[in-house]
Amino acid sequence: MNALPSDLVRAAQELSEAVTRPIPGSRKIHVQGSRPDLKVPMREITQAQTPTLFGGEANPAITVYDTSGPYTDSDYAVDLAAGLPAVRAAWIMERGDVEQLPGLTSAFGRERAADAKLDPLRFGHARAPLRAKPGANVTQMHYARRGIITPEMEYIAIRENQRIEALKDSALRRQHPGESFGAALPKLITPEFVRDEVARGRAIIPANINHPECEPMIIGRNFLTKINANIGNSALSSGIAEEVEKLVWAIRWGADNVMDLSTGKNIHETREWIIRNAPVPIGTVPIYQALEKVGGVAEELTWELFRDTLIEQAEQGVDYFTIHAGVLLRFVPLTAKRVTGIVSRGGSIMAKWCLAHHQENFLYTHFEEICEIMKAYDVSFSLGDGLRPGSVADANDAAQFGELDTLGELTKIAWKHDVQTMIEGPGHVPMQLIKENVERQLEKCHEAPFYTLGPLTTDIAPGYDHITSAIGAAMIGWFGTAMLCYVTPREHLGLPDKQDVRDGIIAYKIAAHAADLAKGHPGAQVRDNALSKARFEFRWNDQFNLGLDPDKARELHDERLPHDAHKSAHFCSMCGPKFCSMKITQDVRDYAAEHGVDESAALDEGMAEKAAEFRAQGAEVYHKA
């Protein structure tokens, strides 16, 4: 953290045009729910008409799931210093089960708040925290199990459907049957389906009562596959301004969740800026901050200090905590013969603590007390896989699976408290061993949502691990992983910069979408169909805009054919004007249509004279437009 405080504040209050300008060809829309304050944001991509040459039909706007929050809404004035609107505030308060506290509960939080030196760094509009009233449980799972459909659940049902019902029986809805493993997917998501999945523990809604700015979303294998992007500074690089900008950048490209993995200084203040400006759930690994508090000496960690950290973060609004409670003393030696030992930071911290104290992991021994905290704020568990493999050699070994089984036991305990829970998974796994991970996780963890990092399917491509892992991520998503933690090209080499974040997110949007297609998620193929139709009809701008990264597609195209006229040209630089196969196909169709028969009949009747006629016309491949 080398920048001066004043620089930090200035930069954190301004976002670059790069992260807020409108997404090309799109506008923000809001779908109205059952109550006036329930408006679900989506992104609508407009399409041009099919060129006359190809039939001249109108093409419907395509609605897509939108994670970017108000930042991409041209009607919204960004003000980072004020934070985002608290869209969930009324819903939380009207349930009548929370109380506003007079100040922070955490001793560390109070100490930071009282330190005037930090004033220049501080987010100016922090609210007093909310907590469940004594004896109350404010988790979405608790409500779900009592049969209550919360506004959050209704919001999610609308959001997941992406207005596909508006397309009615359009050919764009044509879709291959999926192959889903486990529960059957409904044709449309209903609020009751959302409630039921949360009640069963098959899905979670990360939604801390202190993060009312968050637009509700769900993580479960019977919903759209989600992706997480990590941000966070380290002792060596990156400050507050950069982290807030990275957050907004990440959600612009489609990150459904963001984890703040900061390990540097001013973690507390940085986090406040991030959460107050985050329309997506924020996850953390609280052990990182706890370790900072003891000067990086793992042996000096204590339950009391860790507990204070959990409360500190819960009252800021962190939506889920990675807790490495499955790193048990007896599993640690199982890693000694590995090629890459323990590669999880949290896992190695806890392993070191266990060995140093020769005691069982305090996260495990205090697990029920952690549950008490989680349910008072509705923080979800992300049970960490501290012993995940760091190389394909170490995949699916006794340490990894021993920990996974323990996470299953802990899931049962969390659910006893109605605490929402997901399970973290690997890592580095060759393709033939991926399915076993999901099957075992579903069985041992009772269908709690699986949240995996990749997995990387080979270790030999540093600099390209967004690709080695997108392969594994797509497959594991298909098999049932609910959320995919992204990997960037800089994995194993350094902290990602903005371009790395974009590359990592797009690779993971691809993996998640490929998984949704394979599972047969309702409407998943609409966007593919629309884009392919646009491609076939040479609607270049529509092809770009329907893609995951319109800017990149346009840039790659324009390097060769920069002129606007080429955007509607009926050829491209790959084949040139004479060789376009799409154009030839269209000629074939036109021929059939002009002659009042379909091609099949023309051929079946053996009309050789029609062939001659087609030829006589010239049958030009390239009709000058």
Add this chain to the structure above:
Amino acid sequence: MNALPSDLVRAAQELSEAVTRPIPGSRKIHVQGSRPDLKVPMREITQAQTPTLFGGEANPAITVYDTSGPYTDSDYAVDLAAGLPAVRAAWIMERGDVEQLPGLTSAFGRERAADAKLDPLRFGHARAPLRAKPGANVTQMHYARRGIITPEMEYIAIRENQRIEALKDSALRRQHPGESFGAALPKLITPEFVRDEVARGRAIIPANINHPECEPMIIGRNFLTKINANIGNSALSSGIAEEVEKLVWAIRWGADNVMDLSTGKNIHETREWIIRNAPVPIGTVPIYQALEKVGGVAEELTWELFRDTLIEQAEQGVDYFTIHAGVLLRFVPLTAKRVTGIVSRGGSIMAKWCLAHHQENFLYTHFEEICEIMKAYDVSFSLGDGLRPGSVADANDAAQFGELDTLGELTKIAWKHDVQTMIEGPGHVPMQLIKENVERQLEKCHEAPFYTLGPLTTDIAPGYDHITSAIGAAMIGWFGTAMLCYVTPREHLGLPDKQDVRDGIIAYKIAAHAADLAKGHPGAQVRDNALSKARFEFRWNDQFNLGLDPDKARELHDERLPHDAHKSAHFCSMCGPKFCSMKITQDVRDYAAEHGVDESAALDEGMAEKAAEFRAQGAEVYHKA
């Protein structure tokens, strides 16, 4: 083709330093076979010693398959105007079944040769072509079926093994059991195994007798998964110089085959330059050039003209031809209702020809005559999938599978002539439909090698189709595809430039290697293990050099920690000096080693005092190096 001829020649005779400089950390080695002129080139990556802190052991050099030819051999002086050494010339001649022709057989070839205006463009050392003696059959399949192990087969056996036997029982050979579909993989590849696979038609050795510069390689699912890179100019861009440079660039990154898909002018002369300088098999789609000869008017194509083109290219040394002989008249109408019709250029040309003439595809009706040409030069078939799907919506449909079944019939005919044959496959296929493609291909095409383009698993990411397709490519490779045709980021948007070629190849090397790991190819995991061990031991340079792209890995690392000292630092910019999980793991191991017990025993005996001792030492995470 806007450049002047003199520019073309100059540029084609010089390669940039970018494509010829030595690959970092590597040297070219040659493994001696059973005869003096059989020397198999490989790349040896040297490794540093493990740092003393981690045990100080020596690490063996790792040998990897090398496609880059003499260009990366520091002892070789590149001379494009002379062409590469003819490593196979003696083997071809000593079989006694070929004759040298007085000149070119092709009328078109003779016409070009006689045109003095082309002199400035021409490769200066073209040889008179070879052809099988009357009645002879010179295919590798023909030899294999007669029980002959050719030098090419021995070369391939040595090459495929990558000297893993030299590692003896090193821990680096540890490998997960693979899951292979179909034939069992041997522990080591023998020349007899190569012969047997070729004889059965399960593998091909593309090796035209007029391409003696080619270093023999094999395409079959019981061998390493191969990748193909496409180069080629079009009417709109790219010249000879750029194409030769792209060839050398492509093989540097690991392309096993290169297809020249040129459709612009001077195809004949460009191809000569490429083949004379290509140490890898070169494939073409002869219909592209045939169409050029009739001014781009598909209806004017004739069998006679096409036949002349096949001979022209066969006598230059093209190793395999894509022939779209399965695009039958009755399949064409099946594409009319598709979202993206016919997207293969060759397929659409033949479809147009069929409709215009209302006759059956002349490639189908003259197939046996084509076989006669193929066996006279040992050109392999790559039976083209002209009706492959161009969108996920069109995957696995009646048109695609109808054509595939026809390709199976044609395979039987080719094999009757002992002509080597592989089958091209899609395209765009969602994950849940990929396996069906391989299963059907294996069944209907009698286990002839499958050669697929991707497949892309979603259509929504123009600009990133190397990734959408690497997912499908890895999976289809695992299921049994023998060669993967790469897709670059510029797919659907324009012709790839050098950076696109590199990105596409690396994505496909990843997919192919992930497939080899999953199938359990012998020794496939050695490189992963070595790289992971290097990573764990903070041998940064070894990590970079063992990767598929050392330059990129080093570049991404150095942007954050540029100093050489950091290359041996025991931390990296991701976590900083205090938080390195690998370092913590090493501390755990050291602790166990120092105390003369393994960690397991230390724990089982409940030695709390040892824990105290460990703590008292300080147990620093970061030992200053």
